[in-house]
Amino acid sequence: MLIITAVTLALANVYYNDKQQSLELEYGSDLLERLPMVIETMVTQGVSFENTVSETMPLQGYMGALCDDYGEVIWKSVQAKAFELKELCQQVQGKGSSALTIPVRVDDNKLFFAHVLSGTFNGIRGDFVALRDGQAYEQWRAESVEKALITVILFLVTAGVALYMTFRWAMRPLKTLETELQHVSEQKQVALNEPYPYELKPVVTALNSVMGENIHRSQRYRHSLNDLAHSLKTRLAAMNVVCQENSIAPHVQAELLSNLSQMNAMVQYQLKRGLTGQQALNKQSTPLLEIVDNLHQLLDKIYADKKIELDKRISKDDEIPMGRDDLMEVMGNLLENGFRYAISKLRISQLPLANGGVQLRIEDDGPGVTESRREQVFQRGVRLDEKPTGQGIGLAVCADIVESYRGEIRIEDSDLEGACFVIELPPVEDWWDQ
Structure with missing residues (x-):
């Protein structure tokens, strides 16, 4: 699951970065397509630094500014009057030869896409900066992040549920095997009887063989002990009767009876030890x-x-x-x-x-x-x-x-x-x- 999460996040990050670059390129291309109209308007109307000529840019959401060689804004279009455009010139300085647009942030971190044209305007050397408002791009990025997170979370939840169900389905034969083994240990059955998949059949066959041999050996062991107990008890009882005869000297009789008692105790202990405690193997x-x-x-x-x-x-x-x-x-x-x-x-x-x-x-x-x-x-x-x-x-x-x-x-x-x-x-x- 961790691997799936990591791969999903990596793919989501790649998709987001690709989409971001694509949208930036779209914004830049649009600005470049409309740039000739902006320049034509400015040429026909002229650029006056005394504000005697119209400073209106022709399109809503587009604005312009002039930066001198000292990095100061010396002219702003009407739409740009609302912005101080601090540090705009520093961000675009030296970018006049670029054929692409660049993202810039001015004032309170407001995003614009800019294209720079270097030249001489009304006798003053500087950079003309055409700007397009990036508010729509910012909104798209915020919405994209939210949608991406929701998509990733839904995918991970779905993948997790699918993995869990697959795991449960795959482990069902093992769960059945565990249940049957528990029943065997509780003496509810003596062998594994459920049908198992091909992969588990050798294991089940081996377990049934071991359990059958264990039952057979345990029964044979108990029967042997019972036979041994009967034989030993009979012979010890006979020897005990013989030792009590008056023909045997008292001190010899006492010694024999003591040894017979010890032998009987040892036999009884070993027999009981062998016949008890066997059920500890069962639950x-x-x-x-x-x-x-x-x-x-x-x-x-x-x-x-x-x-x-x-x-x-x-x-x-x-x-x-x-x-x-x-x-x-x-x-x-x-x-x-x-x-x-x-x-x-x-x-x-x-x-x-x-x-x-x-x-x-x-x-x-x-x-x-x-x-x-x-x-x-x-x-x-x-x-x-x-x-x-x-x-x-x-x-x-x-x-x-x-x-x-x-x-x-x-x-x-x-x-x-x-x-x-x-x-x-x-x-x-x-x-x-x-």
Whole structure:
């Protein structure tokens, strides 16, 4: 658009200059055509410097003056009496041999076109200056500038609209492609189905091939992990039964059971890590209240003797930018920990972030977590307490899932005097950009 503007202004300037020169030439030619009539009138009537003879010029808008060798006006026609013609002689001095007219400005910058004849008039050497009023030319120039500006503005507006419409039309296939890719990311479709122009067909074909291979590989990966989990669990359970037989020495039995527990924890962690967080590749959100209600009913039965009061500061419209399975895994681990360590109160709330993301806060009135251990508890195999129950992988899996969504998880102090687990997630649109 800048190039079009520059070219348009340059062409308008060239046209204006050409028109200006053409009009100046027209004015000069007209003055030259009428000059013999002016001179003939002056010769027949004579030029008297005592004003005893008529000084009338024959044509309206034309006037004359005589300049002596000293640059002074020594005679003016009747039409020129209204003007002092200051500096006229200085502007035309030495131009007597020119066959063309020249523009001059006298008095209050008033424009005239002048033709100069050098010679001797009534015995006095000087220059006769024939003048034509340039008021019509000035008016034309002002009107031309205004018309040129209006024409240029209208042309640029029209060109801009045409360019915008052309750009929109040319970019429509890319907009369609963006929409379809968004639908794929939201799992509304699995491939690009719209008809695209010839230039985009190789790109669309390649994208469909990549997405199909990704879906196939993801399914195969999940099936392999499920098979592996079943095989490992069966064999670990069998080894655990064998190790508990009385024929094995107590210290050997304890060592074997400890190693089997560690192996089981490692297997469970790697399997969960592989099966969760995969949905971060897709743009989707999950209602939070539904997940919390389902987990609350289950945990209320497990920890019925504690009578935990769960304060849900969330509404049915609150959604978390996370896949359903991943959100279930994260909230299941955090709420289970909350019910386990809380004394009587547990609170969950959702807050908006300035960048458009969300913040989740799960707080309890339990013993809390010391600052020295707040980073360690998200590492595999580290538990909040030293009780033998649990494998120490729940919070590590939570951290992996949150990080896969470009989020952050941390522990703070709660005003309930316990621990506060804070999860901050960016808006869905940021996943696509990143």
